[in-house]
Amino acid sequence: MASLSWRRALRPTPTLEQRLVGLSLALAGLLMLAALVLPLASVLIRAFQDGEGRFVGLAHVAAYLATPNLAAAAWNSFWTAAVTMLCVVPAAFAYAYALTRCCVPLKPLFRAVMLLPVLAPSLLPALALIYLFGNQGMLRWLLMGESVYGPIGIVLAQVFYCFPHAALILSVALSGADARLYEAAAVLKAGRGRIFATVTLPGAMGGIVSASVVVFTLVVTDFGIPKVIGGQFPVLATEIYKQVIGQQNFHMGAVVGLVLLLPAVAAFLIDLWAQRRQASVVSGRAVPLQPQPRPARDGPLFAFCLLVAGLLMGLVGVAVWGSFIRFWPWNLELTLANYDFARFDSAGWGSLWTSVRMAFFTALFGTVLVFLLAYLIERGGVGGPLPRLLGLAATLPLAVPGLVLGLAYILFFNDPANPLGFLYGSLALMVLNCIIHFYTVCHLTAVTAIRQLDPEFESVGASLRVPIWITFGRVTLPICLPATVDIFVYFFVNAMTTVSAVVFLYGPDTKPASVAVIHMDEAGQVSAAAAMAVAILAINILLKLLHLAAAGRIEQTTQAWRRR
Amino acid sequence: MLDLLAPAAPRPVHLAVQEVSKRFGRFLALDRVSLEVREGELVAFLGPSGCGKTTLLRAIAGLDPPTEGRIIQAGRDITLLPPGQRDVGIVFQSYALFPNLDVRRNIAYGLRGPAWPREKVKARVAELLAMVGLEEHAGKYPAQLSGGQQQRVALARALANRPALLLLDEPRSALDAIVRSRLRTEIRALQKSLGVTTILVTHDQEEALSISDRIVVMNAGRIEQIGTPEEVYRRPASAFVAGFVGRAGSFTAEVEAPRRLRAGPVRIEAEAAASLTPGQAARAFIRPEDVRLGPDAAGHPGAFEAVVTGVEFLGALCRVHLLAEGVRLEAEIPSAQLRHLGLDRTARILVAIPADRVMTYPEG
Numbered sequence: 021m022a023s024l025s026w027r028r029a030l031r032p033t034p035t036l037e038q039r040l041v042g043l044s045l046a047l048a049g050l051l052m053l054a055a056l057v058l059p060l061a062s063v064l065i066r067a068f069q070d071g072e073g074r075f076v077g078l079a080h081v082a083a084y085l086a087t088p089n090l091a092a093a094a095w096n097s098f099w100t101a102a103v104t105m106l107c108v109v110p111a112a113f114a115y116a117y118a119l120t121r122c123c124v125p126l127k128p129l130f131r132a133v134m135l136l137p138v139l140a141p142s143l144l145p146a147l148a149l150i151y152l153f154g155n156q157g158m159l160r161w162l163l164m165g166e167s168v169y170g171p172i173g174i175v176l177a178q179v180f181y182c183f184p185h186a187a188l189i190l191s192v193a194l195s196g197a198d199a200r201l202y203e204a205a206a207v208l209k210a211g212r213g214r215i216f217a218t219v220t221l222p223g224a225m226g227g228i229v230s231a232s233v234v235v236f237t238l239v240v241t242d243f244g245i246p247k248v249i250g251g252q253f254p255v256l257a258t259e260i261y262k263q264v265i266g267q268q269n270f271h272m273g274a275v276v277g278l279v280l281l282l283p284a285v286a287a288f289l290i291d292l293w294a295q296r297r298q299a300s301v302v303s304g305r306a307v308p309l310q311p312q313p314r315p316a317r318d319g320p321l322f323a324f325c326l327l328v329a330g331l332l333m334g335l336v337g338v339a340v341w342g343s344f345i346r347f348w349p350w351n352l353e354l355t356l357a358n359y360d361f362a363r364f365d366s367a368g369w370g371s372l373w374t375s376v377r378m379a380f381f382t383a384l385f386g387t388v389l390v391f392l393l394a395y396l397i398e399r400g401g402v403g404g405p406l407p408r409l410l411g412l413a414a415t416l417p418l419a420v421p422g423l424v425l426g427l428a429y430i431l432f433f434n435d436p437a438n439p440l441g442f443l444y445g446s447l448a449l450m451v452l453n454c455i456i457h458f459y460t461v462c463h464l465t466a467v468t469a470i471r472q473l474d475p476e477f478e479s480v481g482a483s484l485r486v487p488i489w490i491t492f493g494r495v496t497l498p499i500c501l502p503a504t505v506d507i508f509v510y511f512f513v514n515a516m517t518t519v520s521a522v523v524f525l526y527g528p529d530t531k532p533a534s535v536a537v538i539h540m541d542e543a544g545q546v547s548a549a550a551a552m553a554v555a556i557l558a559i560n561i562l563l564k565l566l567h568l569a570a571a572g573r574i575e576q577t578t579q580a581w582r583r584r
Numbered sequence: 585m586l587d588l589l590a591p592a593a594p595r596p597v598h599l600a601v602q603e604v605s606k607r608f609g610r611f612l613a614l615d616r617v618s619l620e621v622r623e624g625e626l627v628a629f630l631g632p633s634g635c636g637k638t639t640l641l642r643a644i645a646g647l648d649p650p651t652e653g654r655i656i657q658a659g660r661d662i663t664l665l666p667p668g669q670r671d672v673g674i675v676f677q678s679y680a681l682f683p684n685l686d687v688r689r690n691i692a693y694g695l696r697g698p699a700w701p702r703e704k705v706k707a708r709v710a711e712l713l714a715m716v717g718l719e720e721h722a723g724k725y726p727a728q729l730s731g732g733q734q735q736r737v738a739l740a741r742a743l744a745n746r747p748a749l750l751l752l753d754e755p756r757s758a759l760d761a762i763v764r765s766r767l768r769t770e771i772r773a774l775q776k777s778l779g780v781t782t783i784l785v786t787h788d789q790e791e792a793l794s795i796s797d798r799i800v801v802m803n804a805g806r807i808e809q810i811g812t813p814e815e816v817y818r819r820p821a822s823a824f825v826a827g828f829v830g831r832a833g834s835f836t837a838e839v840e841a842p843r844r845l846r847a848g849p850v851r852i853e854a855e856a857a858a859s860l861t862p863g864q865a866a867r868a869f870i871r872p873e874d875v876r877l878g879p880d881a882a883g884h885p886g887a888f889e890a891v892v893t894g895v896e897f898l899g900a901l902c903r904v905h906l907l908a909e910g911v912r913l914e915a916e917i918p919s920a921q922l923r924h925l926g927l928d929r930t931a932r933i934l935v936a937i938p939a940d941r942v943m944t945y946p947e948g
């Protein structure tokens with residue numbers, strides 16, 4: 021019985037290292053609380069309160085349902101998103117299939133062109149469409165009397181804007197093919213159609229669901245395109261803006277925000293479900309599939325890729341060209357006049373500088389935060405619910421449309437009772453908002469990179485008396501450097517082009533370029549708006565080129581060990 | 585009094601694990617495990633996958649402290665000390681070599697701080713490289729090394745700081761048999777020459793038997809037996825150990841008389857059955873090399889006839905599968921003898937088992 025004396029639960033005292041990790045996680049928890057959870061909660065609360073803060077139940081919701089314009093907006097958002105999805109996903113599938121499973125020439129070019137719309141603000145295709153099909157459009161006759169301002173313009177612009185997102189997801193899904201499955205099917209004498217239906221499609225199903233969900237959400241939550249080309253056609257995104265900025269009706273804005281949140285959350289859950297089921301089609305031992313040339317298939321697909329790439333390049337080209345035209349379409353003389361932004365908007369070139377600073381700080385702080393937090397969650401060795409809660413918080417922003425997040429920030433930070441209220445209108449708040457808005461994709465990238473590392477690395481360090489931050493700096497970070505750079509670029513590019521997240525938040529001296537585009541377009545200065553959008557695109561292309569150049573060097577210096 | 589014992593006195597205990605338990609949530613991964621490792625000894629942990637070997641090793645290393653119990657190293661209670669404050673080197677099951685650091689930097693990873701100026705590190709790394717025979721691979725990255733070379737790098741890295749206790753977690757057969765056996769002898773030679781106390785986790789019983797001073801057999805979070813390889817092989821403490829370590833044919837039987845088992849009509853003399861009560865159900869194990877066949881069995885008091893159901897050629901030895909009235913047995917005999925016996929399938933042959941070689945345990 022004496023031996024029982026030490027048979028008590030042991031509670032090790034945490035080391036300095038563990039304390040630091042715990043403290044960092046707690047701080048990250050506070051940040052997530054202040055920058056995500058509480059703002060969203062204030063949207064929820066506001067939707068059920070009256071002006072004096074009394075609970076009014078469903079009164080605002082009832083008012084919403086009784087407003088015909090708002091109900092119509094919900095339906096419009098829904099069906100334009102559905103139509104866009106039905107157009108984009110099959111086309112993107114064919115494009116991605118050609119790039120990953122066939123032998124078409126010019127693959128690198130097609131890949132580069134596919135990225136183009138990601139680098140441009142969503143307003144750019146809308147402006148290009150106005151050049152082509154607007155009231156002074158060159159190809160207006162093609163619409164046979166219909167106006168481009170409305171659902172036609174929205175869907176066309178959204179198809180262009182969403183295509184690369186879908187194509188990227190689908191090419192990832194299609195590139196992970198296991199050649200052994202195809203060999204097995206061929207040995208079993210399955211025909212091409214049967215192989216496609218029984219091997220290719222099921223393997224890509226997760227990607228198809230993901231792509232559909234992403235396209236649908238992008239369309240429903242995008243603000244720039246309907247704002248520029250939607251005309252009098254009401255959709256949810258523009259209605260929130262009208263309620264909040266136009267009528268200062270925050271309660272109704274909050275209700276519309278909740279309505280906007282519904283499809284986004286539903287899409288998020290569907291995607292989660294699909295990814296679960298997709299668990300691991302490609303095992304670690306998969307043999308990569310080498311596409312074999314087959315002219316009957318490659319020829320038509322090549323023609324299709326040329327067509328798509330031509331359309332993508334063409335639309336961007338029209339916007340670029342239009343931005344250099346003196347007076348569309350009457351005087352096609354080339355000029356730089358449209359780039360003299362000070363003539364159209366008081367901020368002038370300053371707004372572009374604001375955008376660059378905002379994007380840079382978003383990328384810098386965002387990358388550090390995302391990577392450190394992902395590392396601590398995955399490898400910090402802290403038990404308890406905190407890491408899991410933080411992981412959940414990190415995936416939440418994907419389900420929150422930018423407009424809703426922006427609205428949440430106004431409601432939360434503009435509240436006189438909030439001690440953080442001084443941030444309102446500052447660049448810092450916009451940076452915080454962008455970091456949170458684009459958090460999830462970056463977090464998942466970081467987690468994927470970290471999970472590829474042997475889980476014992478920290479243990480090795482610990483057993484050799486090397487503190488965790490040294491192991492992080494000497495091993496984890498160098499190995500994950502390509503992923504961190506990807507995250508940086510993703511943050512930067514998206515912060516440059518975003519409208520929805522910041523349109524509620526800028527102050528008098530912090531108007532970003534993407535918002536300036538909207539303002540110039542509102543003022544009827546379409547050419548200047550296009551010029552600003554082109555300038556944003558140019559900066560993003562520049563960064564992307566830098567990234568490609570840097571990636572080569574990073575590959576050489578930190579990834580030498582990957583070569584055998 | 586003490587003087588009398590001195591010549592045979594075992595070396596002092598280096599590590600004592602006392603009543604250690606480890607819980608993951610509700611799952612009990614280690615159940616009151618106690619053992620002692622003496623200075624300079626090589627002890628092997630042997631057991632089926634998932635029995636808790638790595639968990640015990642990690643508790644000793646301080647990577648996952650136990651939920652109950654005590655661990656004492658060289659007289660110091662280290663149960664809750666962080667790994668950095670213990671005197672332990674560890675080679676992980678996955679090796680966990682840093683892929684972005686070359687062999688030299690991997691080995692030097694733990695050599696830092698004021699105690700290790702650059703020149704000293706360089707000298708130590710060169711010494712370690714020579715010790716594991718990897719001098720010409722010093723600039724390579726782990727991905728460019730074979731599995732055996734990777735293990736040596738991991739070993740050198742763990743030994744760099746001259747730990748008093750070395751913990752080795754063996755990978756599950758990542759290496760082919762010949763490489764394994766060569767590494768095994770190398771590790772043993774290295775361990776002997778350095779005199780470092782070592783715990784080796786292994787899935788390979790042959791390895792455990794051939795190189796360790798003592799073996800700890802584990803099953804489902806418990807220790808089944810601790811003993812020298814000979815003890816564990818010859819006198820297994822439980823039916824689990826008898827079945828797990830080494831080959832053995834086994835069958836159920838009833839204790840008929842104090843020293844006799846009955847399986848169907850077959851009666852087998854078994855000294856070990858003396859400890860069981862007559863009428864009790866028992867499980868008997870017989871090592872293949874203990875089974876006498878043909879002329880060897882003739883004249884043996886309890887000899888019985890069996891049918892040969894199969895013969896496996898193993899090289900120098902042959903394994904003969906036998907069936908005697910429902911009792912399955914295995915025998916291993918030199919291949920040359922097989923030809924003498926003229927055995928083939930369905931041949932009948934006389935079988936005898938020495939009474940002191942039947943390992944008997946209560947059934948259930």
Ligand SMILES: Nc1ncnc2c1ncn2[C@@H]1O[C@H](COP(=O)(O)OP(=O)(O)OP(=O)(O)O)[C@@H](O)[C@H]1O
Pocket residue numbers: 608611613631632633634635636637638639640677787
């Ligand atoms: N962190 C953990 N959380 C929950 N259960 C765990 C954890 N680590 C180990 N276990 C469980 O504890 C048991 C023992 O695991 P352990 O890794 O010690 O086995 P092992 O004997 O080393 O096996 P192997 O021979 O396969 O390496 C297993 O059932 C395992 O699932």
Ligand SMILES: [Mg+2]
Pocket residue numbers: 637638639677753
């Ligand atoms: Mg193990």
